[in-house]
Amino acid sequence: MSKKKKIIVISSSIVGGLMIAVLLGVIFTGYFVGWGPFNKVANIRFRKMAGNADKYSVENVKPLAESPLEGKNICYLGSSVTYGASSLQESFVEFIAKRNGTTYVKEAVSGTTLVTTGAGGGSYVSRMKKIDKNAKFDLFICQLSTNDASQNKPLGSIDSTDTTTVCGAINTIIEYVKTTWNCPVVFYTNAYYESDSYAAMVAAVKKIATIKGIGVIDLYTDEAFNDITSEQRALYMADKIHPTKAGYLEWWTPKMEQFLYEAVRH
Template identity: 40%
Template structure:
């Protein structure tokens, strides 16, 4: 665990001192500059977002596409994102723990959006095996597929809304993410 924490600290230090992070998004892309569209089909929709750096908006100082959708389309979003987090595992800031803390059934959502992070492969999480369709609990949370299955089961049981997964593959991916 100490190696993983050291790796994360080094990675975050490199990222936050990079030119891309220091500059952030160009002012033209600020959510403050978009025109609100009250006729958007997303207007008033309640959407939960669970993810890591892309959902958070790491290189835009915490402003991501989620904030843009709120400003432009009137989406009512709840964003639970931590840069560097993984789906697999039960780390306190990992996807599973954050999901259960933040999305506990107290609010109703129209959609649950989850980022499939590339951090799992960087941290050595295995893909795992898909379980049978009849299984509804007891997934292998140490694997990426087990975490995805847990997310699907939890959202179905607790939030009762559709789940959408998205990803953003790093151009430097060595093929392990695929």
């Protein structure tokens, strides 16, 4: 074999190996997180978790006798946590609806970011603009995506409107919602997990909230909220980011409802 052919063979082997590694990485991540086409496969694993037992399912939840949210139509924008990727697609969205008698639009796609990248088709901003502009919403609730932190998206400045930055995307979402649906805007954070990038995002959205007059359900820095036992954490969380049904029902939903009750009263 000539030297040139050897180089071609070696190069092809390296490229092929890298492609296989990337594919395996995507499959591995998809299986454990439940992204896109891997969600049905991942659900096999999620169904075996104690926190996803049938007794925690939405169908077994009893409505509250009365609720300040009753009859409200809420729009939710987010990614895997809003979607319920590790809880068989039942998240706080469905639990709030069942308990409080709300209707909702759930625009949630796993793995997506606040910021716009490339063509931007999967970003929060681009998906928000596809929601019915003539809809009547009483609340708009947006997830502060952990994907932006894990993918090291730029934070940007607090007053930015550049949607390729986290702050710019947040500001754009707030202004678009106010102009299009004229309803209160609430961002919610994840429960605490170790991430300097996400901690910076939480601090930023709270600063923006003060300036823009919106609400923030801050689950991240709430020490009392995060002070749960290791047994509870094992039941409530499928991993450090994604709750199980039990986690949504018993841990996240009551805390979020408490904030939302006050939001609709004012």
